[in-house]
Amino acid sequence: MIDLRLLRENPDVVRASQRARGADESLVDTLLAADEARRAAVGHADDLRGEQKSASQAVAKASKEERPAVLERAKALAAQVKEAEEAQRAADAALRDAHLKIANVVHDGVPPGGEDDAVTLRTVGEVPTYDFPVRDHLEIGEALGAIDMERGAKVSGARFYFLTGPGALLEFALAQLAISRAVAAGFTPVVAPALVKPEAMEGTGFLGAHGEEVYRVERDDLYLVGTSEVALAGMHANEVLDLDGPRRYAGWSSCFRREAGSYGKDTRGIIRVHWFDKVEMFSFCRPEEAADEHRRLLAWEEEFLQQLELPYRVVDIAAGDLGTSAARKFDIEAWFPSQDTYRELTSTSDCTTFQARRLNIRYRDADGKPQTAATLNGTLCAIARTIACLLEVHQRADGSVYVPKALRPWLGGVEALTAGMTLTAAVPPPAA
Structure with missing residues (x-):
């Protein structure tokens, strides 16, 4: 949630952010009124408690x-205090409800507009050309015995799949490469739970406007995460961290998304599915360090795609297309030959203090006073979509798929995936 001090001192900044997002500006006035009412309720209750204490003496x-x-006066005051405390609890609840409805305040410089208004910052790598008819990743994957959508649908329904043979090995190879690169960069590897309590989901901003995207296990009041960001953020809820430098985690988890509202979009193949595995970077840092940390996360994402030898572009996402928690977001879109366009492969978001304020995650400043931390996240590898991109970009005329050099140590050294290939057990890369 946003800082109430910013709201009180600069409400027009919050209104401008709401306008940029295409969100309801009146929510700012509702929050201001709720904040004022809550402070009045607290003051009234405090005054009555003071009078009650004097009456008791x-x-x-x-x-x-x-x-x-005197006893009658004390009794009357006790009843008034009880009423005032109940009014304060109601004011607290009204304030929290209004507070949760305001999205994070977007950074200066974020492009205005919506989904189609992202600004391309740079393009890296040459778009490949082919002297043969280009096939999409599903056709390639089925021919290799790597993807089985038909049986995935038979077992689980639409937008589920099996990765088999070389497809399964490719998943493990990508996960190993991503985690090894993250550890080399100083991240602590984490295998994160895919089921979380409502507090973690709400704290990271994935309920409310995004609630339709989330799978809920009603019997146990748990949610299936759409990203390990949720569990990684919640891991330090209600804690005071030592943040002499950023605290970084690389989380692996399965991810689940209902894809509500995406009917008819990417129904073929494994680009937009209900379940996939992902390696997610997550950072806790001091607010003044967040902008630099955001650029570092983006740089690590770019390095990973360069290792996979994939052409891509970096885009600055427009305000109206930002998630609730993000103040700024960069996407990396990789080239998909079958669609003749760039598609999102990874993203990284600066959530400032928005999530940490909801989850009560703090650090101590130079004076030893607790302050709210900043949180950032970045996808290092969304595995299913990355497999789709790899198969398409690196396809060959004979039906084989070139294996990037960085992946070969994790695939037993093979230089290409071929139909009917003998599967070789992957071996760790040689020591540096």
């Missing part, structure tokens, strides 16, 4: 003749 000092009247 007066009882002890009252004469026999005065005592009945």
Whole structure:
């Protein structure tokens, strides 16, 4: 949630952010009113408690003749305090409800507009050309015995799949490469739970406007995560961290998305599915370090795609297309030959103090005072979509698929995936 001090001191900044997002500006005034009402309720309750304390002390000092009247006054004040405390609880609830409805305040420089208004910052790598008819990743994957959508649908329904043979090995290879690169960069590897409590989901901003995207296990009141960002953020809820430098995690988990509202989009293949595995980077840092950390996360994502020898572009996402928690977001879109366009492969978001304020994650400043931390996230490898891109970009005329050099150590050294290939157990890369 946003900082209430910013709201009180610069409400027009929050209104401008809402306008840029295409969100309801009136929510700012609702929050201002709720904040004022809550502070008034707190002040009134405090005043009455002070009077009650004085009345209680007066009882002890009252004469026999005065005592009945003083006791009656103390009793009346006790009832008033109870009413005031109930009013304060209601004001607290109203404030929290209004507070949760305001998205993070977008950074200066974020492009205005919506989904089609992202700004391309740079393009890296040459778009490949082919002297044969280009096939999409599903056709390639089925021919290799790597992807089985038909049986995935038979077992689980639409937008589920099996990765088999070389497809399964490719998943493990990508996960190993991503985790090894993250550890080399100083991240702590984490295998994160895919089921979380409502507090973690709400704290990271994935309920409310995004609630339709989330799978809920109603019987246990748990949610299936759409990214390990949720569990990684919740891991340090209600803690005070040592943040002499950024604290970084590389989380692996299965991810689940209902894809509500995406009917008819990418129904073929494994680009937009209900379940996939992902390696996610997550950072806790001091707010003044967040902008630099955001650029570092983006750089690590770019390095990973360069290792996979994939052409891509980096785009600055427009305000109206930002998630609730993000103040700024960069996407990396890789080239998909079958669609003759760039498609999102990874992203990284600066969530400032928005998530940490909801989850009560703090650090101590130079004076030892607790302050709200900043959180950032970045996808290092969304595995299913990355497999789709690899198969398409690196396809060959004979039906084989070139294996990038960085992946070969994790695939037993093979230089190409071929139909009917003998599967070789992957071996760790040689020591540096």
